[in-house]
Amino acid sequence: MTGLLIRGATLLGETREDIRIRGGRIAATGRLNAELDERVIDADGLVALPGLVDLHTHLREPGGEASETVLTGTRAAAAGGYTAVFAMANTSPVADTAGVVEQVHALGLQHGFATVRPIGAVTVGLEGERLSEIGAMARSRAEVRVFSDDGRCVHDALLMRRALEYVATFDGVIAQHAQEPRLTEGAQMNEGALSGELGLAGWPAVAEESIIARDVLLAQHTGARLHVCHVSTAGSVEVIRWAKARGIAVTAEVTPHHLLLTEELARGYDARFKVNPPLRRDDDVRALREALADGTIDIVATDHAPHPAEAKECTWAEAAFGMVGLESALPVLQTTMIETGMLTWEQVARVMSSAPAAIGRLNGYADPLTEGAPANVTLVDPAARGTWSTGDLRGRSTNTPYAGVDLAGAIVSTVHGGVATVLDGALRPADEVASAAARQREAARG
Amino acid sequence: MKHLLSTRDLDRETAVGILDIAEDMARTADREVRKLPTLRGKTVVNLFFEDSTRTRLSFESAAKRLSADVITFSAKGSSVSKGESLKDTAQTLQAMGADAIVVRHHGSGAAHLLAHAGWIDAHVLNAGDGTHEHPTQALLDAFTMRQRRYGADSRGRDLSGMRVVIVGDVVHSRVARSNVWLLSTLGAEVHLVAPRTLLPSGVESWPVTVHEHLEPALALDPDVVMMLRVQQERMHAAFFPSGREYAREWGLTAERFAALGPDTMVMHPGPMNRGLEISSAAADSSASTVLAQVTNGVFIRMAVLYLLVAGSSEERA
Amino acid sequence: MTARTVLHDADITRALRRIAHEVLESRRGDGRLVFLGIPTRGTVLAERIQRLVDEIEPGTSSVGSLDITLYRDDLARTPTRAPAPTRIPDEGIDDAIVVLVDDVLYSGRTVRAALDALADHGRPRAVRLAVLVDRGHRELPIRADFVGKNLPSSTSERVSVRLADVDGVEEVTIEP
Structure with a gap:
């Protein structure tokens, strides 16, 4: 055949x-x-639908093979309808050199379940101090175009400014994990009445919104592209809407779980619901759905974050942040956006395939399902x-x-x-x- | 009752019932033989991941007065500090035949997790979880208030009509949370006093009146003033500028204490920082219930252990 | 399900009066009498017997109650119940003649628990047992010194004592 x-x-x-x-x-x-x-x-x-593209996947290899590998992660991706994933840089060693990104890229090719496009670290070792070898990664066989310290925020304003400018040289984009670190020290869940009642340290919305506000202004100032990872609050949506209206080159993603789940799930202290940024309130979920429908949020990305069982079978504060999401992403989108009439299938194809491919400079997804594609x-x-x-x-x-x-x-x-x-x-x-x-x-x- | 995890789970009837049983337990204290055979053959494990000598001793003494076998498991220097998980520890204790586990843990929700994760089927008694709850402390506080107010006529009564002012580091206090839920369930009027930095988010939805300054709350002629322990380290995280300023603004100084009504009780969950949240004049006065709180702690814990452990296994389901 | 009344209110009053007399007769010397009822109905019966005794020989007796909930040997098999108050007369029980009073004597386990509880309160000169109804089927070597009525019954039958102060009516019934 x-x-x-x-x-x-x-x-x-x-x-x-x-x-x-x-x-x-x-x-x-x-x-x-x-x-x-x-x-x-x-x-x-x-x-x-066109093959789905995930701009935010943690494949964990190298270093985290107990929770996921390039093979197991891309099999999960294929099962979820994905044909391309962007692999986050927070591996061990960190994907901050051409060597690491080429290795991850090659594993993807070898296994064949999905195209693996590594994301390069913005700073060496995700330490937020020195820029990593962005040029070398961009020019490597892995052709890195997305750079992110995801899991950590590039919080130093000067470093963020330089990163935006420098990455632009290589047609890249900074995917920012927007989290003001001082405002979120020890943070465990959305800050609000529930965190106060449960006695869990709060992760205030302002810690996300203040970084996004600063970053869109830096993007405007530098003229570089900015991508905001996993937007989780109604306030962040407002900031991004404002930035887009000003013509700033910002794109934004939302995760499936932030489109469906709320902080109420923390009530049972079940660490499966511990994620960063945290699950928020109903109002936030509503604002995120509307923003995805009206284009303020450009794409859906899974933030697929596998963890071994023991990292979740412990007290909430000791548990790891993150949830897996590749297999469930499209069903969640159908449940939250299609069945509510907020998006058509064609629009889902945009937010889950062509738009993320465009942000990540991944070819072959611009005119999907047409002759020659x-x-x-x-x-x-x-x-x-x-x-x-x-x-x-x-x-x-x-x-x-x-x-x-x-x-x-x-x-x-x-x-x-x-x-x-x-x-x-x-x-x-x-x-x-x-x-x-x-x-x-x-x-x-x- | 299968577990005691939070005072939120207690309705008025149950809470008054616990206080009444504690009265019975208190009666046994002045008999010739203080020990009761009630929990003979039962094993109570004290699982302490956090140092707290006074709470541990109180639970130990309560369990022993009821003739239970007591195993105390202090996580320090044990396999827990070598990376054994809460789950493994709990399952080990279950395998040893624990009927009830009294758990103290630095993580909020630890007791809830032990009770509901499906790892064990022993009764779980929360002896303090992170900054979440400390239900037996609130129960002993309520018991102490009722006893001071009604004496021998306490049985069957709640705290209706009592005005309680809780002062200090509410955001980090499991004692405050447990007290807020329990005291309001028992009909007391609860006031919280703290600078905004030490108030939890969402406190406006709690069944309390919030004050940022101490004087207006003390001017209400409260029946009880409860001072929370303030950790000195908090000032380094910018919760307040200095111990001196805290004591001046929110401490129960000798002057403020002197201005209180003659019947106002002064409570403190201990251990106290004298000169910070409470002056020695207040702590050592006859208004202070600090020592009564310690004594009553044993009776409350006896009552709770009795309610949890003595009943039939069918009832556990 | 028809309940048969085996003692009416007058029968109960007569039985208690007889017990009061028997207690006094059995008392050798001038020992102090302490009636301790086992809650709930034993307490009521103890108070009534003591009142009768006090009418005959004023000032020689006192009354209290002795809760045995925390001494039961079947705690693990039944739902948790709240203890009832124990009230020991101020003079204590040391060297007194304690008369335990209960409504029905059956397996004897309640009395066993009461003896254990009593031991934790002091050392009486002697302990006696008075019951309104003895229905047999003892599981322990225990017998009553004073019995209102011996009521042979089968284990499947249900014997109920109702007293005016507690239940509003005064009767002892047996039903299949």
Whole structure:
């Protein structure tokens, strides 16, 4: 079988068409007849989306292989309909040199489940003191364009200014984890009445909003691009809206969990709900949904943050921040944005694929599902209904906040660069995907 | 009652019931034989991740008066400091046959986690979790207030009509939280006094009246003035400028104490910082209930252990 | 489910009067009498017996109550109950003749617990037991010194004592 024919999919939820995939690209769309050497995927009732792109994934390799590896993380990504992930720099060693980013990038190529684009650290060792070798990482085979100290904030104003200016030289962008460190010392959850009652140190909204306000002004001053990671408060949305109205080159992301979950979940001290930035109030969730719908927030990114069980089976203050989110992202989006009528499938394709690809300077996602485009396709069954469980996870860690939650929609198939990574809801075996990806690369070269 | 984690979980009837049982326990203190056979054959574990000699001794003595076997597990210098988790420790204690675990932990929610994570099925008694709650301290405070107010006629009564002023580091105080919920459940009128830096966020939604200055609250002629312990280190994190300024603005100085009504009780959960939140004149006066609080602590803990541990296992479900 | 009344109010009054006389007769020498009722109805009965005794020989007896909740041997099998107050007369029980009073004598476990509780309060010269009804089925080597009525019963039957001060009516019933 050298080709794939996806039959009867509803493209972007609009028109019903067949899609022919050959040589890693979309060969044709329309009403097509199957050819002898094609595997036919029946997509009746399924929505075809472009392969999803996650601008914010923690793959943990190197150094954190107990919680995730490039292989397990990209398998989770494929299971969630993703064909590309941007791997955050807070590994051990930190991705602050060309050597580390090339290694991570190569692992992605080798496994074939998704394109892995490493994110480079802004500062050496994420220490916030000296710029890392941004140029070397940009010019490496990993072609790094996104730089972030995620997990930590580039809080020194001078360093942030220089980073914005310097990264612009390489057409890069700083993805800022906006968290004023002094205002959040020991912070455990959203600051408010509930944190006061639970006796957990508060993480005030102003700690996020003040950094975003400063950064958009720095972006304006330097003319450089700024990307704001995991926006979590209504106030941050206001600041970004203001900045965009002023023509400042700022983009912003929201995580699926901030679109659905609130701080109330902290009440049981279950550390699965501990995340940074923390879950906020209902009003924030509403503002974030509206901002995503009106374009103030550009994209959805998962902040997929795997942790081993012991990092969550402890008291709240001792537990690690973060939750896994690759597999559940699209179901959460369908539940929160599609079913509420706030976004169409076409708009979901924008916020989860073309827009993040554009911010990360990832080629091949600008005109998806059209003849000649790279064959990155996700098939979704929008009618699927189910209660989420850890059994739905495909990565190495199980710290999902959605266990027991009813989510709409399911990923049925994923095609990455012409290679099917998920068929009929099941991941394909790693060796088959790796060898198919290798063949595809050979062919592309030849 | 399966666990005692928070005074929020207590309704008026249950709370008064605990205080009444504590009265019964107090009666046993002046008998020839103080020990009761009630918890014979039961094992109570004191699991202390935080140093607190007085609370630990109080629980130990309560459990022993009820004839329980007592195992005290102090996390310092044990396998816990070598990285063994709360979960492993709890499961070990369960395997040793603990019927109840009295836990003191620096992390808010630790007792809740032990009770509800599904690791163990022993009864859990919160002896202080981080900056969250310390329910037996609040119960012994309420017991002390009721006893001073009504004496031998205490049984069955709540604290309706009593006005309680709690002063100091509310934001970091588990004692304050537990007292606010319990005292208001018992019908008392609760006032909090602290600079804004030491008030928790969302305090405006608590069932209290908040004052930023001490004088207006003391002018209300309260029945009880409860001074919270203030940690000296707080000034380094800019909660207040200096101990001297704190004492001047929010301390129960000799002058402020002298101006209190003759029946006003002065309470302190201990240990006291004399000269900071409380003057010696106030601490050593007959208005001070500090020592009565210590004595009553044993009776309250006996009452709670009895309620948790003595009952049938069917009732635990 | 028909309850049969085995003692009416007049029967109960007569039984208590008889017990009062028997207690006085049995007292050798001039020992001080302390009636200790086991809550709830034992306390009421103790007060009534003591009143009768006091009418006959004023000033030779006192009354209190002895709660045994914390001494029960079946605590782990029943839901937790709140203890009732224990009231020991100011003179104490040392060297007194203590008469424990309860409404129904059955397995004997309550009396066993009462003896344990009593020991923690002091050392009486002698301890006697008075009950309104003895229904048999002892599980311990305990017998009553003064019995209002022996009431042979089967273990499946239910014997209820109701007293005016507590229940509003005064009767002892048995029902299958």
